Amino acid sequence: MKEPSCDEKEAVERVNFIQQRIVGDLAAEENSGQVHTRFPPEPNGYLHIGHAKSICLNFGLAKKFAGACNLRFDDTNPAKEDVEYVDSIKEDVKWLGFDWGENEFFASDYFSRLYDYAIQLIELGKAYVCDLSPDETRKYRGNLQEPGRNSPFRERSVPENLDLFTRMRAGEFADGSRVLRAKIDMASGNMNMRDPVIYRIAHVEHHRTGDKWCIYPMYDFAHGLSDAIEGITHSICTLEFQDHRPLYDWFINQLDTLVKPQQIEFARLNLSFTVMSKRKLMQLVNDNLVSGWDDPRLPTLSGLRRRGFTPESIRNFCERIGVAKRNSMVDVALLEHAVREDLNKRAARYMAVLRPLKVIIENYPEGQVEELDAVNNPEDESMGRRKVPFARELYVEQDDFMEDAPKKFFRLTPGREVRLRYAYYIRCERVEKDEAGVVTALYCTYDPATKGGSSPDGRKVKSTLHWVAAKTAISAEVRLYDRLFSDPDPAAEKDGEPFTKKINSDSLNVLENCQLEPALAAVASKQTVQFERLGYFIFDEQDSDSEKPVFNRTVTLRDNWAKKAKAQQNQNRKKK
Numbered sequence: 001m002k003e004p005s006c007d008e009k010e011a012v013e014r015v016n017f018i019q020q021r022i023v024g025d026l027a028a029e030e031n032s033g034q035v036h037t038r039f040p041p042e043p044n045g046y047l048h049i050g051h052a053k054s055i056c057l058n059f060g061l062a063k064k065f066a067g068a069c070n071l072r073f074d075d076t077n078p079a080k081e082d083v084e085y086v087d088s089i090k091e092d093v094k095w096l097g098f099d100w101g102e103n104e105f106f107a108s109d110y111f112s113r114l115y116d117y118a119i120q121l122i123e124l125g126k127a128y129v130c131d132l133s134p135d136e137t138r139k140y141r142g143n144l145q146e147p148g149r150n151s152p153f154r155e156r157s158v159p160e161n162l163d164l165f166t167r168m169r170a171g172e173f174a175d176g177s178r179v180l181r182a183k184i185d186m187a188s189g190n191m192n193m194r195d196p197v198i199y200r201i202a203h204v205e206h207h208r209t210g211d212k213w214c215i216y217p218m219y220d221f222a223h224g225l226s227d228a229i230e231g232i233t234h235s236i237c238t239l240e241f242q243d244h245r246p247l248y249d250w251f252i253n254q255l256d257t258l259v260k261p262q263q264i265e266f267a268r269l270n271l272s273f274t275v276m277s278k279r280k281l282m283q284l285v286n287d288n289l290v291s292g293w294d295d296p297r298l299p300t301l302s303g304l305r306r307r308g309f310t311p312e313s314i315r316n317f318c319e320r321i322g323v324a325k326r327n328s329m330v331d332v333a334l335l336e337h338a339v340r341e342d343l344n345k346r347a348a349r350y351m352a353v354l355r356p357l358k359v360i361i362e363n364y365p366e367g368q369v370e371e372l373d374a375v376n377n378p379e380d381e382s383m384g385r386r387k388v389p390f391a392r393e394l395y396v397e398q399d400d401f402m403e404d405a406p407k408k409f410f411r412l413t414p415g416r417e418v419r420l421r422y423a424y425y426i427r428c429e430r431v432e433k434d435e436a437g438v439v440t441a442l443y444c445t446y447d448p449a450t451k452g453g454s455s456p457d458g459r460k461v462k463s464t465l466h467w468v469a470a471k472t473a474i475s476a477e478v479r480l481y482d483r484l485f486s487d488p489d490p491a492a493e494k495d496g497e498p499f500t501k502k503i504n505s506d507s508l509n510v511l512e513n514c515q516l517e518p519a520l521a522a523v524a525s526k527q528t529v530q531f532e533r534l535g536y537f538i539f540d541e542q543d544s545d546s547e548k549p550v551f552n553r554t555v556t557l558r559d560n561w562a563k564k565a566k567a568q569q570n571q572n573r574k575k576k
């Protein structure tokens with residue numbers, strides 16, 4: 001398979017723009033030669049593959065430069081946050097293969113220090129309590145063409161501000177009635193510098209601090225100062241914060257913090273055929289368009305895990321796409337390629353028949369079961385061998401048989417001989433049908449001389465089929481997952497149609513009566529396996545029970561979407 005477009009050399013160079021900065025800082029003996037990064041999720045949703053990019057980058061840089069990386073929960077917006085998210089985030093970061101050790105922090109642990117910083121700003125005459133309503137504040141703010149106007153409360157005295165802010169904290173005022181704002185420049189060309197709000201009143205319980213606080217710091221204020229408190233040297237974030245950088249620096253400079261972290265922006269990961277914003281993911285979950293945050297079709301790490309993606313494949317993917325300064329869309333085929341590449345080497349291969357068609361080998365002794373030798377992975381002999389039972393009654397895939405086959409169909413058809421993998425050549429002699437004319441069983445003969453899959457007389461067959469012996473088969477449910485959206489950029493909503501209307505109607509097919517070879521019962525549940533000729537699959541721990549195992553399809557063996565796209569292109573060309 002041709003690898004999806006990705007210039008690896010370019011990717012390596014792209015990584016360098018942050019690395020080069022760090023190398024430069026180290027040479028200049030900035031930050032006493034330390035490199036300290038952080039991954040700062042807000043616990044208001046589950047992590048997705050975009051976060052994985054940030055995790056790999058931040059933990060990767062710390063490792064490369066023998067520094068440290070903190071896991072910091074940016075929990076300053078209690079109305080939307082929850083411990084469920086905190087727990088899932090920790091699980092996901094660990095699963096991805098990163099260890100923050102002792103460095104687990106919460107912005108909420110700094111609420112007192114942040115409050116003190118706010119008091120300092122007031123004392124410096126750099127912050128004031130403003131009583132404008134949110135609506136008025138917006139009007140006073142101006143826009144990109146027009147400068148803002150000073151709030152009538154801007155010139156309040158320091159003692160008055162201190163008094164009001166203390167009373168805000170004491171709970172004397174209603175939500176929305178007052179805010180604390182930084183006193184910067186209402187005429188600034190950068191809207192972020194027009195006296196941004198730094199504290200708001202919210203009588204809301206916080207999942208960690210309970211009802212201790214009724215004022216909460218805003219993101220821009222809390223984030224940079226939390227970085228400073230933790231001694232972060234390089235605060236890496238996505239491009240939309242570029243315009244916030246002057247504000248980030250302003251707080252740090254006014255408050256004369258011990259460490260002066262620098263903010264560096266990189267392009268966030270956008271992936272085709274999916275959505276990545278937490279709001280949209282939340283909508284899919286809340287509207288029951290998927291089964292939950294860990295639905296195997298979602299780009300969440302818990303979804304990808306349940307789908308059978310490996311941490312290695314995700315890390316490789318993140319490495320390959322590199323780090324850029326301009327936003328772009330990465331083809332989801334590249335992620336799928338990364339998981340195929342990883343699993344091709346590592347996944348043990350088994351036989352499973354998803355849509356069974358009964359085969360009766362008429363010349364095979366009734367009651368006999370033979371244990372045939374099979375390799376677990378031809379790419380890696382060290383993965384060993386196993387026995388596969390063979391008997392008179394077997395299952396093959398329905399679509400490996402055609403009664404009136406066209407010339408190019410080389411699989412089973414009456415009169416044709418094929419190879420059963422690891423077993424024998426068989427020939428289809430006749431078919432059995434039900435009243436509706438549907439084929440219900442194939443009567444075949446086998447050639448005992450072809451044991452192991454080759455004929456001593458050099459007779460060739462054109463195809464090799466997978467199969468499962470009926471008597472020893474495990475019955476299972478298999479869920480065939482595919483891309484959740486049929487539109488490459490569902491979030492763009494270009495044609496005015498909401499993204500929820502662009503769901504691929506084929507993104508999940510549930511097959512209830514699949515037949516698996518018995519060795520699959522012993523497969524360690526967390527490991528992704530290959531079903532020969534079909535794709536990669538993983539046991540679903542959540543929905544399996546002792547009666548019926550459930551397997552999820554990770555990916556098909558080949559990129560069917562590329563094939564479809566090519567066929568479409570050819571058709572379009574012909575039309576012209």
Ligand code: ATP
Pocket residue numbers: 039040041042043049050051053054236237238267268269270276277278279
């Ligand atoms: P929202 O979707 O609500 O904007 P978010 O995705 O920014 O939220 P956070 O929890 O704030 O979620 O993100 C934690 C970190 O992950 C941030 O540093 C953020 O820049 C980074 N991050 C988030 N999405 C991506 C992405 N698609 N690509 C790269 N990094 C990302």
Ligand code: MG
Pocket residue numbers: 042
């Ligand atoms: Mg964010």
